[in-house]
Amino acid sequence: xxxxxxxxxxxxxxxxxxxxxxxxxxxxxxxxxxxxxxxxxxxxxxxxxxxxxxxxxxxxxxxxxxxxxxxxxxxxxxxxxxxxxxxxxxxxxxxxxxxxxxxxxxxxxxxxxxxxxxxxxxxxxxxxxxxxxxxxxxxxxxxxxxxxxxxxxxxxxxxxxxxxxxxxxxxxxxxxxxxxxxxxxxxxxxxxxxxxxxxxxxxxxxxxxxxxxxxxxxxxxxxxxxxxxxxxxxxxxxxxxxxxxxxxxxxxxxxxxxxxxxxxxxxxxxxxxxxxxxxxxxxxxxxxxxxxxxxxxxxxxxxxxxxxxxxxxxxxxxxxxxxxxxxxxxxxxxxxxxxxxxxxxxxxxxxxxxxxxxxxxxxxxxxxxxxxxxxxxxxxxxxxxxxxxxxxxxxxxxxxxxxxxxxxxxxxxxxxxxxxxxxxxxxxxxxxxxxxxxxxxxxxxxxxxxxxxxxxxxxxxxxxxxxxxxxxxxxxxxxxxxxxxxxxxx
Numbered sequence: 325x326x327x328x329x330x331x332x333x334x335x336x337x338x339x340x341x342x343x344x345x346x347x348x349x350x351x352x353x354x355x356x357x358x359x360x361x362x363x364x365x366x367x368x369x370x371x372x373x374x375x376x377x378x379x380x381x382x383x384x385x386x387x388x389x390x391x392x393x394x395x396x397x398x399x400x401x402x403x404x405x406x407x408x409x410x411x412x413x414x415x416x417x418x419x420x421x422x423x424x425x426x427x428x429x430x431x432x433x434x435x436x437x438x439x440x441x442x443x444x445x446x447x448x449x450x451x452x453x454x455x456x457x458x459x460x461x462x463x464x465x466x467x468x469x470x471x472x473x474x475x476x477x478x479x480x481x482x483x484x485x486x487x488x489x490x491x492x493x494x495x496x497x498x499x500x501x502x503x504x505x506x507x508x509x510x511x512x513x514x515x516x517x518x519x520x521x522x523x524x525x526x527x528x529x530x531x532x533x534x535x536x537x538x539x540x541x542x543x544x545x546x547x548x549x550x551x552x553x554x555x556x557x558x559x560x561x562x563x564x565x566x567x568x569x570x571x572x573x574x575x576x577x578x579x580x581x582x583x584x585x586x587x588x589x590x591x592x593x594x595x596x597x598x599x600x601x602x603x604x605x606x607x608x609x610x611x612x613x614x615x616x617x618x619x620x621x622x623x624x625x626x627x628x629x630x631x632x633x634x635x636x637x638x639x640x641x642x643x644x645x646x647x648x649x650x651x652x653x654x655x656x657x658x659x660x661x662x663x664x665x666x667x668x669x670x671x672x673x674x675x676x677x678x679x680x681x682x683x684x685x686x687x688x689x690x691x692x693x694x695x696x697x698x699x700x701x702x703x704x705x706x707x708x709x710x711x712x713x714x715x716x717x718x719x720x721x722x723x724x725x726x727x728x729x730x731x732x733x734x735x736x737x738x739x740x741x742x743x744x745x746x747x748x749x750x751x752x753x754x755x756x757x758x759x760x761x762x763x764x765x766x767x768x769x770x771x772x773x774x775x776x777x778x779x780x781x782x783x784x785x786x787x788x789x790x791x792x793x794x795x796x797x798x799x800x801x802x803x804x805x806x807x808x809x810x811x812x813x814x
Contacts, residue, residue, distance in 0.1 A: 360720035369767030377760030408625035432734025453506035457525025493538035504566035530574020548706030559694035607638035615657035623660030646799035
């Protein structure tokens with residue numbers, strides 16, 4: 325039975341990574357972006373239903389004492405959207421956020437020993453490193469085709485497989501801190517071929533970061549690495565050394581692939597400059613801030629960024645996006661500062677749990693936890709900071725990868741919890757099944773709402789392309805500017 329569960333875990337993680345990194349090679353029914361959103365919705369519903377049933381059976385009502393902060397967060401997204409329930413397709417997005425947060429905490433709280441925890445770490449890191457390396461190898465193929473076509477601006481084609489550089493860059497923010505862990509844990513860590521394979525893949529990902537001048541990724545990774553080394557200290561040094569080594573490999577790859585080879589083969593080379601400005605984000609930030617004060621502290625309503633009356637002249641004259649390029653200001657504007665306060669409670673719980681594990685590591689009581697804790701802390705810290713300067717956290721690919729990373733991170737910081745047989749197993753089992761079924765039915769209702777939203781968006785495309793010259797503004801769907809301001813609707 326355990327072997328079957330392990331095989332299912334490997335297959336699930338591999339399927340998620342394949343659907344994100346290799347969507348161009350897969351025959352996805354609705355295109356990459358929409359199909360990833362449906363995969364995310366299904367994964368979240370499945371994860372919450374299963375983990376709730378298991379945890380209710382193990383802990384009963386005592387479970388609420390362990391997860392009450394995330395329960396408030398999930399309830400906050402839903403309840404704060406209640407006042408705007410008559411808006412079209414209003415439940416798809418708040419439902420997604422609610423189940424996302426609830427899901428990674430529940431999955432990360434599932435009972436298991438330190439051995440199970442390490443196994444989860446190895447599964448995710450191994451799949452991430454392998455798929456990242458294959459993606460890097462495929463990138464070289466794209467690179468060679470671009471050079472053969474005399475393309476000077478490589479960033480027009482690389483990274484490939486994503487409709488926007490930003491969507492790839494946030495996945496890079498999640499994954500780059502994890503790649504060093506692939507040669508520090510797991511059964512293959514001492515195999516030379518495996519270490520070379522991972523180093524090559526990491527170098528190519530760093531090369532694409534430098535090639536595309538992904539400032540959010542660079543800033544996030546610097547912050548994440550600093551947090552990990554400062555808080556964990558000496559036990560994190562082996563991870564940090566390899567992290568910096570891979571960065572050096574990436575710089576060498578950039579000099580070779582972006583400077584030396586193009587200068588020999590092309591008449592001119594084009595290197596994407598690292599900008600020092602805010603790329604037009606400041607008017608969006610100010611507009612979102614003003615929105616957050618309109619109905620303080622409850623927010624203006626889900627997706628109101630797309631439908632609200634413009635409040636500032638700077639935003640009126642600036643380019644429009646499906647979000648204000650800041651997840652936290654967007655949530656404050658749409659769901660209110662009350663939700664941000666509840667989110668801080670969840671962050672406080674995470675910090676408390678992390679600090680307990682950090683003390684164990686620094687005291688030498690749990691040496692096996694040191695390197696995974698450093699890598700996952702850096703990954704989560706980097707990605708959450710990145711979300712503050714670019715709202716691509718809500719892109720389905722980023723949420724899929726982020727959900728897996730956060731599940732394992734929560735598992736790492738949660739104290740060891742072994743399975744417990746309840747005093748009345750039949751009664752507790754019946755309660756667990758009932759709760760699981762209720763959650764499953766709610767998930768099916770939500771999935772139906774998401775499907776209806778997708779059909780309506782598809783039907784709107786023809787009118788939008790002919791009558792609204794606003795371009796594609798990805799948000800929940802790739803055609804994310806729906807519903808929009810009433811003056812632009814049919």
